[in-house]
Amino acid sequence: VTTTETPETTHDALFFASHDEMLGGAAPFLRDGLEAGEHVVLICDDDTGAALAGALDHDQRITVLPREQVYQRAPEAIATYREFVAEQKDNGVRRVRVAGEIGFTGQEADWTEFVRFEAGLNDGFEASLSNLCMYDRRALDRDTLVAAAVTHRYLRTNGERIENSRYVDPADVLRRVSAPAPDPVGAGGATLVVDALDRLSELRRLVREIVGHAAPEASPDDVDNLVIAVNEVAGNALQHGTGNVRVRLWVTRERAVCTVSDAGDGFLDPFVGILPEPPDNLSDDGMGLWLVRQLCDEFTAYRTRDGFTVRLAIRFH
């Protein structure tokens, strides 16, 4: 089924295994945008970016953003997209067209992050973004390609736009990825075990003490981020959870993983903390989890037999 362009936010996927397939899918999409007076953003590797810019005659309305900086953590990437769109709107550009070449390493943690990013892109924007995610079949692993296949409503190929029969509602996707495989660090005994949390200040003191011993080379910023994140999730459980709040912390030289569990139902909205919140919304309950997601490398929330668990992890630099 071929469809015509709609004014709403679009989020399409292009799968390619050759230079021609890439150009054949992406160049018409971008050219349509330029012809309609839109601006174009390329977030690609150098070769792909150069090929696309060349195909578009190096139009001056093309902006190139560094791929490594944009695709770090899902909320930041979404925030970057949002900021760019807002900036262009201020300049009188009514719509932005993005071609982003996705490059994740395929580790489990990166993969869930990536699914969140893709799912977040579907819901997070006003009608001013046309987004094309490009996947190099030769470079990406199967899990990433499968995830990409279910998170895009439309597929692009050779100038055509085709409805994706494998598309799944983003909320369902997020729920589906929210029961994580056991973490390798989590397999051993935890460094910190708290079964009935009482004072957050005491928890923070313990976290600092343990990291100081187990990861003495962790940067002060990373330690601060971990303390803020653990405090926020634990405080959330104290405030909104049911029964005793249980905390487990595993710390190695490279990384810290923390789980916070209670007997309640947890938060049902899989988007909590993913979308950027306006800065005047400090009273919003989601603000704390949003902050946590800015500070962590991994964040998952899932139901267990006994209740609800949030797991977060930070890599030390």
Place this chain on the structure above:
Amino acid sequence: VTSIREESLDLGWDGHLLLLHRSEDERRDALAAWVLRGLDLGERVVFAERDDDPPDRSLPNVLRQRGVDVATASEQGRLHALPAREYYPEGGQIELLHQAREEGFSAIRITTETRTALTVLSVRAYAEAESTLEFLCSTQPMSALCQYAPGETPGGVVQNGYERHPAVRDAQLQSRREDGTLLLAGEIDQQNSDVLEATLRAATANTAEDMLWIDLSRVVFLEVHACRALVMGTQHFRDDGGDVVLHSPTGGVRRALRLLGVHLQPRITLVRERP
């Protein structure tokens, strides 16, 4: 290294101090530290307690548990117990200082709990006594630790307490205000952000200043609830044209403030150092 750091982060035990305690352990720890400071300085420590209190609650017992020779201190008049009525003499608490001077002390510190004070004073008389004490502590060699249990004290009394004390302490947070500056030290989270908010309201309630400097250099932790308290506690002041400058935050504190957009709120500025 730790002790030096802790010491420099502490805003001290002198002046007219509001102690907010949420448990008996917290009250005893703070009370003992405050008394020991006075005994170290050679000051007279005056205290009043309720007759119907259980013995383990009493100051002599609290001090004995911490190894203080209470009998000798009492004998020498360094530790001086008074009935609640005499703690509030008719001529005002300046008399307690005169008395101590006659007995050779150059300075005194006095303490009681609100629940004790309210057995002999009306709420209004107590508010007046706090005002007088605020004046005495800023002009005389006198300091006072006023012990408030926020959960068990009428709201109006607690609010007046915030306004009458330039220094406020709970188990995690200390603050001290002087002309247009509020010094904060310690940690602020969801379990004490109400203290910060009330402190800010009091600091901005009856001020002639149009700018409030908030020194964050001794704050080692804050989060979302604390940021909300910073915004809400200064809302009135800013709505009336006042400006708030947050300065000298440490790394993690600065990051939290920026990520949460506190510095984007109207009339709130965040600077690395006070110029």
